Amino acid sequence: MSPRILHVVTNTAHFDDPSHATGLWLSELTHAWEVFEQHRFEQTIISPAGGYVPLDPRSLKFPAKEKTAEAWLADPARMALLGDTPRASEVKAADFDAVYFAGGHGAMYDFPDNTDLQRLTREIFEAGGVVSAVCHGYCGLLNTRLSDGSLLLDAREITGFSWLEEKLALVDKLVPYDVEKQSRERGASYQKAKLPFAPFTVADGTLITGQNPASAKETAERVAELLATLEPGR
Template sequence: MSARILIVVTNVDHYEADPSHPTGLWLSELTHAYDIFEKHGLEQKIVSPAGGKSPLEPRSLRFPNYDKSAKSWQGDPTRMALLDDTAGPEEIDSADYDAIYFTGGHAVMFDFPGSEGLQRITREIFEHGGVVGAVCHGYCGLLDTTLSDGSYLVAGRSLTGFSWREEVLAGVDKLVPFNVEERIKERGARYSKALLPFVSNAVVDGRIVTGQNPGSAKETATKVAALL
């Protein structure tokens, strides 16, 4: 029987600080992982904090982020339909899954942290011996997840994710609602980042796998698949 993985995407389509500034799912962070998981024979299901549609981040549809994998997905009506009707957390039985994988895009900063449903699923999968993965801003989904003993999932764990330096270089440091690099450290995580921004960097700590930025999606997904 194939291992099953739950992939998490956002429902948010704009920045709260500037509603005229669009955001959404960073498409290649989904497609690179989906391709790799499919290659390894994993069963996949897409979930979002509210269920329903997951909008795309416009900047992820431009070169160099809009690569063959992303183009293929956007050009496939069957795959795009998966983002029009994602499952909600209340529809998910965590016992059915061996891993959960959080995708990114700045939009996730607005709806991943406050989702008690996603926190429940993540805690249950991890405590049942499953794998927890996140790429880029996806680690926002791990910020407030606690274990059954009340401790933060990330406390004492080595991990990475989109850095504040990369926020500044991306020109969105005035739009994001918080500094996730600092906030994850406040939760007790041992955060690290690559020497250079935007290069692939993935960190494995037991059954927690995190990637720093969009360029880390393939490496992160490969390491998740290896654990499964």
């Protein structure tokens, strides 16, 4: 049986200020999807509320550089996967070997406090599966507690979109919180690349995180490498 990947994407279409649109950073999904597709993994996309997945308009400005995103946009069947996603509450953790949280600033809003996402993450992690996130996807890990009550991030080495990158992206006045700071407050050993926006990933056992959009492919590759060492279909 091929490993089964659960992709998690946001339903949030704007910042607190409705005039500033956000959503899924498309290439963070498409780069990972391509890597997993090449490994012939089974893949499913869900969202916290189910249904339509908005795309961050800024993530669509780089089609020449993001070939996987460009190809996805041109494929009606692929786009349909984002038109009507299953709700997190409808999904069973036992059906998957790994969860991959894609980012985009929308994830800052509907990932952290969704109890169904927390359940899926906890159960996949405690069953020996892989938990992964890229960029703002790690917002989905902030409040996840394990069965013993401890925070998943406590004493774990991780990365994710940095506060410096928020400033350089000119959104530090728009974001609802500093997720780098929040992760540290939950006990995480947060790490980041020496240069902002450079590819950077961190693996701590079966927890794998990538810092920014440029890290999506590398994050997925490390997930695939780890899954090859685990028994699929637990």
